[in-house]
Amino acid sequence: MSDIPNPSGGLLKKPLPEAIDPGLFEFAEFDQNAGERIGYSNYSYWHSTFQVFRKNKVAVVAFWILALLLAFTFLQPLLPGQNSATKINIDPATGVQMRNRPPDAQFWFGTNSIGQDLWARIWSGTRTSLLIGLIVGIIEMVVGIIYGALWGYVRKLDRLCTEIYNVLNNIPTTIILLLMAYILRPGFRTMIIAMCATGWLGLARFVRNQIVIIRDREYNLASRCLGTSTGRIITHNLLPYLVSVIMLQTALSIPSTIGWEVFLTYIGLGLPVSTPSLGNLVNEGRLIMMSPELRYQLIFPTIVLSIITISFYLLGNAFADASDPRNHV
Amino acid sequence: MTKYILKRLGQSLVTLFIVVSVVFLLMRLLPVEGYFGDGYDKLTPEQRTAALQRMGLLDPWYVQLGRFYFNMLKGDLGTSIIYRRDVPVVEIIAPRIPYSFYFGVAATVLALIVGLSLGIAMARKKGRAADKVGTGYIVLINAVPSAVYLLFIQLYLTSLFSLPLLFDRYQFRSWILPTISLSLGGTAGYAMWIRRYMVDELNKDYIKLAMSKGLSEKKIMVRHVMRNAFVPMAQYLPAAILSTISGSIYIESLYSIPGMGGLLVDVIQRQDNPMVQALVLIFSSVGIIGLFLGDILMAIFDPRIKLVKGEGAR
Numbered sequence: 089m090s091d092i093p094n095p096s097g098g099l100l101k102k103p104l105p106e107a108i109d110p111g112l113f114e115f116a117e118f119d120q121n122a123g124e125r126i127g128y129s130n131y132s133y134w135h136s137t138f139q140v141f142r143k144n145k146v147a148v149v150a151f152w153i154l155a156l157l158l159a160f161t162f163l164q165p166l167l168p169g170q171n172s173a174t175k176i177n178i179d180p181a182t183g184v185q186m187r188n189r190p191p192d193a194q195f196w197f198g199t200n201s202i203g204q205d206l207w208a209r210i211w212s213g214t215r216t217s218l219l220i221g222l223i224v225g226i227i228e229m230v231v232g233i234i235y236g237a238l239w240g241y242v243r244k245l246d247r248l249c250t251e252i253y254n255v256l257n258n259i260p261t262t263i264i265l266l267l268m269a270y271i272l273r274p275g276f277r278t279m280i281i282a283m284c285a286t287g288w289l290g291l292a293r294f295v296r297n298q299i300v301i302i303r304d305r306e307y308n309l310a311s312r313c314l315g316t317s318t319g320r321i322i323t324h325n326l327l328p329y330l331v332s333v334i335m336l337q338t339a340l341s342i343p344s345t346i347g348w349e350v351f352l353t354y355i356g357l358g359l360p361v362s363t364p365s366l367g368n369l370v371n372e373g374r375l376i377m378m379s380p381e382l383r384y385q386l387i388f389p390t391i392v393l394s395i396i397t398i399s400f401y402l403l404g405n406a407f408a409d410a411s412d413p414r415n416h417v
Numbered sequence: 418m419t420k421y422i423l424k425r426l427g428q429s430l431v432t433l434f435i436v437v438s439v440v441f442l443l444m445r446l447l448p449v450e451g452y453f454g455d456g457y458d459k460l461t462p463e464q465r466t467a468a469l470q471r472m473g474l475l476d477p478w479y480v481q482l483g484r485f486y487f488n489m490l491k492g493d494l495g496t497s498i499i500y501r502r503d504v505p506v507v508e509i510i511a512p513r514i515p516y517s518f519y520f521g522v523a524a525t526v527l528a529l530i531v532g533l534s535l536g537i538a539m540a541r542k543k544g545r546a547a548d549k550v551g552t553g554y555i556v557l558i559n560a561v562p563s564a565v566y567l568l569f570i571q572l573y574l575t576s577l578f579s580l581p582l583l584f585d586r587y588q589f590r591s592w593i594l595p596t597i598s599l600s601l602g603g604t605a606g607y608a609m610w611i612r613r614y615m616v617d618e619l620n621k622d623y624i625k626l627a628m629s630k631g632l633s634e635k636k637i638m639v640r641h642v643m644r645n646a647f648v649p650m651a652q653y654l655p656a657a658i659l660s661t662i663s664g665s666i667y668i669e670s671l672y673s674i675p676g677m678g679g680l681l682v683d684v685i686q687r688q689d690n691p692m693v694q695a696l697v698l699i700f701s702s703v704g705i706i707g708l709f710l711g712d713i714l715m716a717i718f719d720p721r722i723k724l725v726k727g728e729g730a731r
Contacts, residue, residue, distance in 0.1 A: 254428065254432060255431075255435050255436070257708075258436070258701075258704060259705070260662045260701065260704040261663065262663035262666060262700075263700050263701055266685065266697070267443065270685055271444070271446060343560055343562070344562075346562060347561075347565075350565060351562070351667060354564055354682075355682050355685055356682075356685065356686045357685065370565060370568075390565050393561075393565060394561050394565065397561055397562065398556065398560040401556060402556065
């Protein structure tokens, strides 16, 4: 192994001998048609993935439920006759807040303890929670991929990255989350920072392990010998193999983000009560859950929350199975 | 082996040192009002400075950190400010440790027993009703946030079996539900992994050979499949311990169990800095010790782990 050029320096930095004309070694542009000239099979990765996925009935159902639910969540405020999520409804006849009204024609899911429309609050809360989930998922993905790729590919960083990972991974996630949320002021940004602080660890380790497995395959040795830069090897040779893993982890980070949000809200470190979110709604419902006739305020938000998290979970796992080439025909 | 244990122990101690220092320094970033209790507004700026001086909060951070370590070695973690004013933190926490310890250990053991039995049953009846029910349970536990399903368990199971809603240490029946609740997550994890490893093992060629030799199915299952599937399971023990710690924070608070988890929620809500700091340190230490023991167990169980010199897997 010692005569192989090291990606982080070594042979590449030495000037080429005079006799060789460097012009002979220019990079050619990638040409799809030329690449396919030697191909013999019409196997297409994404086509097969899609085919396997479609055979999984549960996943397809979860996909459609989720698609409809997401579409509805974002279209709901545009529909006619919707109440505002934060408006306190006051009975025009008596001037009293319409507190704890059970579900009826005017308030489909009833009202909460200060007279806000639960139906509107649930969809508004779903939007908030999904937004947090999406932002956290994307940040985790970016950080996890960059860290994992450097950790796996650059040997000099291996020791340092492993130690950093060990320290962070040794502390219970809950504790890191609580500590971050406690030290920073509670709010939208704090919640995202706190959840991102630990969430990227799993993906980083996964990416690292995969890269360690494939980084010394022949085609990567060839690339390195031809002088391809480390960045290009990572983005063109290694990461395409990891797409399925990355998508799975990102899909699964949404249910876990929603779960953490409910937990942090329970502890008292969640979003301010004025912002409807699934965590706030569950927590409001929990406070009055002891009176059976008011339990709808806990049950409606949890049903929506569970449908979302279960669908994302099933979908993520089904996609992971489908994108595994071993399951392809 | 001894060398590996010592190396791993050193690693844990370094981690512990880093965690303690970082937590201590982060807590110093919080506004100083947290050290005065209720009377902060009534004090003049001079009185405030004097009080901060007395508490040693105006010294450079490394002096404070050094003093903190020195006191910690003497078993002094500071005094509570708001929760119980001027009572040493250690005195408040000590009587709560047995509860957290009991629930943690009982839930881990219960999860191991139930989870492994469920997983083995699922692998043996792969594709049949029992497997499907088990899978449904695993999906539900993994996908629905624990903060939600634990709430519903408390709400409905207490009335269904007429169990007490809150914990009362003199009443045995009130110990049941928290223990079961705390074990649910671990149960799902163990069942999922043991099933996966057993199914993987069943598809291997030597099982086909064993079957064509005419060995009984029971013998194959016990002798080969289960033995080989148990080995990689050891690595999930530490993760299960960590998740039990997380779960205990929520469950103890939900059932008003006088343990450390419930206390942490309490002091976070009341912003009692020294208490939060001490509890965070205890929970992280438990996590670090748990992972350490898990790694040692794995090294003992799995003969395939080679304890080579140098760093990480190549």
